Each structure stands twice: as structure tokens, then as C-alpha cells.
Amino acid sequence: MFLRNCWYVAAWSHEVGQEPLGRTLLNEPVVLYRTEDGDPVALEDRCCHRGLPLSLGTVEGRRLRCAYHGLLFDRDGACAEVPGQSRMPPGSAVRSYPLVERAGWVWIWMGEEAPDESLLPDWWWMDHPDWKTVPGNNGKPLHSRCSHRLIVDNLLDLSHLTFVHTDTIGNDEITRFPCRTEREARLVRMERLMPAVEPPPFYKAAGGFAGKVDRWQIVEAILPCYVDVDVGCTEVGRGALDGDRVQGTAFHVPNCPTPETGRTTHHFYAHTRLFRTDSAEMDEVFRTDFLRVFHEDLEIMEAQQRVFDSRPDAPLVDINVDAPALTFKRMHEDALEAETGARTAA
Numbered sequence: 001m002f003l004r005n006c007w008y009v010a011a012w013s014h015e016v017g018q019e020p021l022g023r024t025l026l027n028e029p030v031v032l033y034r035t036e037d038g039d040p041v042a043l044e045d046r047c048c049h050r051g052l053p054l055s056l057g058t059v060e061g062r063r064l065r066c067a068y069h070g071l072l073f074d075r076d077g078a079c080a081e082v083p084g085q086s087r088m089p090p091g092s093a094v095r096s097y098p099l100v101e102r103a104g105w106v107w108i109w110m111g112e113e114a115p116d117e118s119l120l121p122d123w124w125w126m127d128h129p130d131w132k133t134v135p136g137n138n139g140k141p142l143h144s145r146c147s148h149r150l151i152v153d154n155l156l157d158l159s160h161l162t163f164v165h166t167d168t169i170g171n172d173e174i175t176r177f178p179c180r181t182e183r184e185a186r187l188v189r190m191e192r193l194m195p196a197v198e199p200p201p202f203y204k205a206a207g208g209f210a211g212k213v214d215r216w217q218i219v220e221a222i223l224p225c226y227v228d229v230d231v232g233c234t235e236v237g238r239g240a241l242d243g244d245r246v247q248g249t250a251f252h253v254p255n256c257p258t259p260e261t262g263r264t265t266h267h268f269y270a271h272t273r274l275f276r277t278d279s280a281e282m283d284e285v286f287r288t289d290f291l292r293v294f295h296e297d298l299e300i301m302e303a304q305q306r307v308f309d310s311r312p313d314a315p316l317v318d319i320n321v322d323a324p325a326l327t328f329k330r331m332h333e334d335a336l337e338a339e340t341g342a343r344t345a346a
């Protein structure tokens with residue numbers, strides 16, 4: 001079961017063009033294409049005539065033609081032409097989905113309520129000229145054979161860096177510091193501030209730090225499953241831990257793990273940094289070293305998914321570092337219950 005009255009990332013903007021792109025989102029087959037005017041369109045990826053995926057068809061101007069019998073669909077999903085007949089049969093339409101393009105991503109609204117742009121995350125720095133964004137996984141969603149909920153859990157608990165990412169961003173210092181959890185209407189914030197600690201290998205190299213650093217990890221998870229990871233290090237005593245986090249090796253990792261199914265995910269993410277923004281070498285570190293970091297997580301989460309699939313009801317215990325993820329889980333369940341309740345009532 002998924003939250004539906006919210007936006008999900010459907011594709012990177014550059015993935016959507018004149019060639020139709022078929023992608024399953026929230027268990028529904030969707031076809032994405034761009035009209036000749038450059039507007040992205042999302043339709044149900046199933047012709048209403050004989051069910052062929054429309055992603056096998058061809059874009060004609062603003063419309064999409066089915067590859068089987070040539071039915072032509074408008075961007076609103078209405079059938080505009082049935083070759084060989086002038087009458088449109090009743091019900092000859094496919095579902096169309098509202099889209100917005102923001103920060104290099106195409107966002108889709110698959111809910112029944114009217115789309116609400118105020119629900120998009122305000123990640124303004126992603127396309128701000130002072131910041132440098134390097135798309136994750138070379139600008140393709142990282143296909144993950146695990147639930148999107150496991151990805152959110154992973155990102156809300158960065159104590160795992162100590163054990164999973166030892167040659168890049170993890171070291172023993174992290175688990176010495178407890179995390180703080182804050183809850184807002186649609187958001188859970190995890191904050192871990194680490195004064196005067198040893199920097200792990202990535203930060204030592206990227207920031208050129210000779211000695212100890214002040215390090216921060218601030219993760220905001222927003223309904224349905226957006227997660228911004230705000231992390232960095234500075235030299236000790238520069239005020240970073242009092243809130244001045246636009247210095248040192250400051251960067252964000254915005255994540256949108258969009259459910260493909262309940263057990264598979266299109267994980268969209270990027271790295272947006274405020275240091276060495278002109279450095280091609282730094283771009284490459286984010287492109288390659290951090291892809292390795294994401295694959296280290298993927299291996300863990302896919303293994304967890306396999307265990308949950310084989311023993312779904314086996315009990316689990318919770319530890320202190322789970323507080324942010326458990327808070328978000330409750331928030332997500334409450335939202336799901338409210339949405340399902342409203343749908344049933346309607």
C-alpha cells in the first residue's frame with residue numbers, strides 16, 4: 001500500500017524525450033514522453049484497445065500512437081483517432097497523470113485528489129548556481145530490489161556508516177554520539193553533531209583536514225519518502241555545530257526512492273555540494289566513490305529484503321539509533337491510514 005496523494009519522482013528530466021519511456025511506478029505501468037513543445041506527459045502504459053504498452057509506440061507532435069492498431073492518444077489520455085473509423089468508441093481513453101519538472105526531476109502525481117505543488121520538497125540548492133549537483137548513479141534511478149521503506153530507514157540511521165562505509169565516510173567516531181529526533185507535520189529530522197572528531201577518509205581527502213574536525217549529520221525525511229541528507233565537516237570551532245553549515249565540506253544528498261512495487265524501488269538521488277564546486281576531480285569522486293557507497297547500502301538492503309520475504313513475521317528488536325526511523329514509520333502509517341480512510345469514506 002502506498003501513499004498516493006503526493007508527488008513521486010518518475011524520471012530524471014533528461015530521461016524523458018521523444019522516445020517513450022515505460023516505467024512501473026506504485027505498481028502501475030506508466031509511459032513518459034515529451035511533446036514537440038518540450039512538455040513532459042505521463043499516461044497509463046496500456047492501450048485501452050488491446051492492452052499493448054503504449055511505450056512501444058511513437059510520439060507524433062503532442063500525441064502518442066499505439067504500435068499495434070495505431071490508436072492515437074492526446075496528452076490528457078483521450079483517444080483522438082482510431083484508424084479506419086470516425087467514431088470514437090465510448091471509454092476510449094487512458095489515464096493521464098499530472099507532472100511537474102523541478103530540480104532536474106520529473107515528478108508525478110498518482111493520487112485521486114487534485115495535485116498540490118506545496119507538497120514538493122523545497123530543495124532549492126539543487127539547481128542554485130552557488131551549489132554543484134552531481135546526479136547519482138550517472139543520472140539514472142538506481143534500481144533496488146528492496147522496498148523504498150528500507151531505503152528511508154537506511155538514510156535516517158547514519159550510524160551504519162561505521163560498519164558499511166569504512167573506507168569512505170565511516171569511522172568509529174559516529175556511534176559515540178547519540179542522535180536527536182524531531183518531528184514536524186510531515187517531516188522527521190535526525191540530528192547528530194560530532195565535535196572534535198577524526199575525519200573519515202573521504203572528508204580528510206576532500207577537505208584537506210590535517211587534524212580533528214567538527215562533523216554533522218542532519219537527515220530530514222519528508223512524507224511520502226523524500227530524504228535529504230545534510231552532512232559535512234569543518235575545522236574545529238568554526239560554528240558549524242551551532243548551525244553555520246555552509247562551510248567546510250558541506251553537501252546534501254537528496255533522495256527520492258520511488259516504489260516500483262512493494263519490493264522494488266527506483267532510487268533517485270543526487271549530490272549537491274558547496275565546496276570545490278569547480279573541481280572536475282571532486283565531481284568524479286561523487287560519481288564513482290559515492291556510487292560505490294550506494295552499492296554498499298544496496299547489497300545490505302537487498303539482503304534484508306530477501307530475509308523479510310522469507311520470514312515476514314519474524315520479530316525484530318529496536319535499538320536507540322532506530323528512533324528517527326521508527327518516528328517516521330509511525331508518521332507514514334498514520335498518513336496511510338488517513339488517506340485510505342478518506343478514500344473509503346469517499
Ligand SMILES: [Fe+2]
Nearest residue numbers: 160164165297
Ligand atoms: Fe549508507
